[in-house]
Amino acid sequence: MNRCSILQCIFLVCTGVETFAGDSTFLTGMFVNHPSTSFRVVTNQSLKNAWAGDQLATGTTDGAGNFSAGFKLNTESQVLLFIGAAFYKLWLDPGASLNITQKPTGISFAGSVARENKFMYAASLMQPFSVNHGFDQKFQPEEVKTYFDSLETGRWKLYHQFFTNEKPSQKFKDYCEGQITGFTCFSLSQYPMKFIYIDKSIGLKDVPGSYLEFWKKFRIQETDPGSDMYHNALRDYVAFLAMEQDKLRNISAQQERPPQQLQVNADLSRQENQMAIQLQIMDSLLADNPATLAVIKAVQIDFMIKYFDFHNLTRTAIDKYANQFPGSEEARLLTDKWQEKNKLTSSKPSFTLTNNEGRHVSLQDLNGSVVYIDFWGSWCKACLSQMPSS
Incomplete structure (x- = not known):
C-alpha cells in the first residue's frame, strides 16, 4: 500500500467512515464553502428505495472543508454527492479514486476518473439544476427553446471533442448522451407546465404546435443508459405521443364545456384513457429495451396508485407488469402499495x-x-x- 492509500485509510478510520479492502472506491476533496458540513454519498436512486438512493457513505467535512469517503461500488455509474444544500452528479467505477476540490475559479478533479468528471463539469451536467434560463416570469416559448438549443449545441460540441480525444467506457458514453438530450427535452417539456398548472396564466391550447417539435430530436437508446434525465424525458415523451394519438388538444378546443360535474367526469375519463394509452405506448416503444421499460413503467404505475382511483386499469397494469418482470423487486413493491391503498380506502371508521x-x-x-x-x-x-x- 502506498503512502497516499495509508493516509486515506487513517483519515477514514478516524472519521468513522466505513471502509472496504481491495476494490474500494475512494472519494476525497475539499469544499472551502462547506466547513464542518455533513455530507453523504448515494447511488441508485429508484422507486425501490423511495428515490432516497442506496447510501454509500456519510461523514462531516473538517474545519477547512476537507472530506474523504471509501465505499464499495458494484458497477460504474452515476453517484450523487450531497454536501450541505448542494449536490453533485459524479461518475465513479469500482476501485476508482476521485479528488474534487473547490477553487475560486471553479472545481478541479484528480484521480483515475478525473477526465469523465471534468467533462461533466464543463458541460454543466454535474449540477444540471443550477442552469437557469431566466424565462419564468411570463411564457416565452421561442426564447426558451433558443436558450436550450444553444445550451445543447455547446454540450454536444464538448461531447464530440471529449470522445474524439479520450476513450472512456461505452457505458459512460451512453450515459452522457442520455443526460444531454434528456435534459433538453425534459426541461422544454416541463417549462409550459408552470404557466398552465401553477400560474394558470395559459391553457394547453396556448402552447404553439411548433414549440413541441423539440420531441423530433428525442431517440430511444439501444441500451438503458442509467440516466435519470433520459428516464424523465422518456416518460414525458410517452405522454406527448399519447396526447397526439388521442388528439385531446383538438377535442378540448372544439368541445363546448358541459356542466361542471359532467366536466369533472369527462376529465377523469380522459385522464384514465390517457394513462391506458401511455402504458400501451411504453410496451410498444420499449419492446426491445426491457431494462428501460421496467424502470419507467414501474414509475408510471406507482404514479397511478398514488394519485388516481382507476381501479381496473391499475390492477390490470400491476398484474401485467408482474408477468413481464416476474420476481422483480418493483413488481413486489407495486403489489404491496396497491394492497395497502385498497386496505386504506376500504377501512370502515369505528368511533364512540x-x-x-x-x-x-x-x-x-x-x-x-x-x-x-x-x-x-x-x-x-x-x-x-x-x-x-x-
Missing part, C-alpha cells in the same frame, strides 16, 4: 360518542339534541389513515 361532559353516550341519547361533530377528529381512524396530521 361522548357528550360535553366527557361521558360516553349512544345515538339514542342524542335524539332531539343539537350535535357538533369534529369530523376530522381523532375518533375517525379511516380519516387518520389518509390524513395523519389531522
Whole structure:
C-alpha cells in the first residue's frame, strides 16, 4: 500500500467512515464553502428505495472543508454527492479514486476518473439544476427553446471533442448522451407546465404546435443508459405521443364545456384513457429495451396508485407488469402499495360518542339534541389513515 492509500485509510478510520479492502472506491476533496458540513454519498436512486438512493457513505467535512469517503461500488455509474444544500452528479467505477476540490475559479478533479468528471463539469451536467434560463416570469416559448438549443449545441460540441480525444467506457458514453438530450427535452417539456398548472396564466391550447417539435430530436437508446434525465424525458415523451394519438388538444378546443360535474367526469375519463394509452405506448416503444421499460413503467404505475382511483386499469397494469418482470423487486413493491391503498380506502371508521361532559353516550341519547361533530377528529381512524396530521 502506498503512502497516499495509508493516509486515506487513517483519515477514514478516524472519521468513522466505513471502509472496504481491495476494490474500494475512494472519494476525497475539499469544499472551502462547506466547513464542518455533513455530507453523504448515494447511488441508485429508484422507486425501490423511495428515490432516497442506496447510501454509500456519510461523514462531516473538517474545519477547512476537507472530506474523504471509501465505499464499495458494484458497477460504474452515476453517484450523487450531497454536501450541505448542494449536490453533485459524479461518475465513479469500482476501485476508482476521485479528488474534487473547490477553487475560486471553479472545481478541479484528480484521480483515475478525473477526465469523465471534468467533462461533466464543463458541460454543466454535474449540477444540471443550477442552469437557469431566466424565462419564468411570463411564457416565452421561442426564447426558451433558443436558450436550450444553444445550451445543447455547446454540450454536444464538448461531447464530440471529449470522445474524439479520450476513450472512456461505452457505458459512460451512453450515459452522457442520455443526460444531454434528456435534459433538453425534459426541461422544454416541463417549462409550459408552470404557466398552465401553477400560474394558470395559459391553457394547453396556448402552447404553439411548433414549440413541441423539440420531441423530433428525442431517440430511444439501444441500451438503458442509467440516466435519470433520459428516464424523465422518456416518460414525458410517452405522454406527448399519447396526447397526439388521442388528439385531446383538438377535442378540448372544439368541445363546448358541459356542466361542471359532467366536466369533472369527462376529465377523469380522459385522464384514465390517457394513462391506458401511455402504458400501451411504453410496451410498444420499449419492446426491445426491457431494462428501460421496467424502470419507467414501474414509475408510471406507482404514479397511478398514488394519485388516481382507476381501479381496473391499475390492477390490470400491476398484474401485467408482474408477468413481464416476474420476481422483480418493483413488481413486489407495486403489489404491496396497491394492497395497502385498497386496505386504506376500504377501512370502515369505528368511533364512540361522548357528550360535553366527557361521558360516553349512544345515538339514542342524542335524539332531539343539537350535535357538533369534529369530523376530522381523532375518533375517525379511516380519516387518520389518509390524513395523519389531522
